[in-house]
Amino acid sequence: MGKDVQQTKHRRWLWLGGIFTLLIIVALAQWLWQQDEVELGLLQINGRIEGDLIAVAPKAAGRVVELKVREGDEVRAGQLLARLEQSAVGAQLVEANATQRAFESQAKAQVIGLNVLRAETPIQLTSARAGIQAAQADLRRAEAATAQEKRDLARVRDLADRHFLSPQAVEKSELALRAATEQEAVARGALTRARQAERDAELAPLRIRSRTAETAATHAQAQAAAARVNQARSQVDDLLIYAPSSGRISxxxxxAGEVVTIGTPLFGLTDLTHVYLKAYVPEPMLGRIRLGQLAQIWVDAFADQPFDAKLGFIASRAEFTPKEVQTRDERTKLVYExxxxxSADPGGKLLPGQPADAMxxxxxxxxxxKPSH
Structure with missing residues (x-):
């Protein structure tokens, strides 16, 4: 029986020794393979696919009334993601639009009136001067008629004093003189009015300048109202949150219903067209790599499809291997990120969080x- 126990212990030690020897052989083979790989000009690394996270935040404060997307949704640049309450700002936009339309209508009416005034001014001036000439001619005729009637009345009276004409003839001549005098007064009034019309026509350039200034002021008010419309529209737009780029909602x-302030992140967006592999290189290998070197990325989901890449970042400071590295021994080594x-858009095949290998x-x-596992 003692002999059987000894044989069992012997076999156990042989079995443990075989396992230990096998582990040494496997480790040695892997080390030799890696050394051979390095000598062949390739450096294998592993890590995770990462993407820059974009914080999507509003430019205005307000209550969230609608959320259009959820985690995992893919969105396009410019796609509406969320909407904040718009009632107060919307009323300001309606009021600003109404004010702008009122000033624009007033400015159009003033422009029409100004154009009419400019067109009428030379006509009015010409007409006024022609009216003066006509009134002056009428006045000269009226004055001549009055003078003639005065002479006729003097002759009639002289003849009546000498009993050659009756008193009725004198009355008739007096009536004719009175009529001529009244006609002269009418002609003189017409000349006064014609001269006033000319002065009014000559003042038209001043009125044109005044109307022009009024129209410019109204245009300025319309532009100020348009600026208020744009400001109100911008405030309304600020309450609509759009995707700054294409990507996935992370x-x-x-x-919905929460009140947010300016700059409060609503979503985290990852741009899937600009992902990268984040990995770590042991310090002894740092001298073999440089920026711009070509590389290939491999992921399990596309085991037979490498993704061409370039080395675009090397950390300037060493660090201990991050905690996501599985073994404790590996975490004690100094590495460089x-x-x-x-090199090209991976077309959504490389997603943040994917483990990946690279050469x-x-x-x-x-x-x-192909990298070894």
Whole structure:
């Protein structure tokens, strides 16, 4: 029986020794493979796909009345994401529009009146001067008639005093003189009115300048009203939150009914056309890489499709391997963060959070190979 126990212990030690030896062989093979890989001009790294998170926030404060998207939705640049309450600002926009239309209508009427005045001024001036000439001619005729009637009355009276004419003839001549005098007064009044019309016509340029200034003032008021309309419209637009770029909604921070202030993030948006692989390079390998080197990114979802990339970022300071690295031993190593940016739009095939492997070619003649797991 003691012999069986010894044989069992012996077999157990052989079994443990075999496992230990196998582990050493596997580790040695992996190390040799990695060394061979480095010698072949390729450096394998692994990490996660990341994307820059855009905080979508309103330019105005207000109550959230509608949310158009939720986490995981893909959106286009300019797509409406949310709407804030618009009642007060909307009323201001309606009032500003009405004021603008009123001033614009007034300005149009003033322009029409001004154009009519400009067109009528030369006509009125010509007509007034012609009226003066006509009134002067009428007055000269009336004065001549009055003078003639005075002479006729003097002759009639002389003849009546000598009993050659009757008293009725004198009365008739006096009536004719009175009529001529009245006609002269009428002609003189017409000349006065014609001269006044000429003075009024000559003042037309002053009225034109005055009307022009009034029209300009009304135009300025209309422009100020238009500025208020634009301001109110901008305030209304600020209550509509649009996607600044195409991408995927990564987070939603508010619910409908909540009151938000200016700059309060409503959504987190990730631009899927500008994702990158974030990984870490051990310090001894830092001398083999440089910005602009070509690389290939591999993800499990597309195991046979590498994504061409370039090394676009190398951290300037070393750090201990981040906590997301699984083994404790690995977390104690000094590493440098690097980022690989795809050379073309991955078309939504590379998503933030995906684990990925990559090969960086640090020797130009190196032949691409798929990363090992």
């Amino acid at each position: 987070a939603r921070y508010v619910n 690097v980022r690989l940016y795809p 960086i070619r640090h020797v130009d003649t190196a032949v691409w190979r």
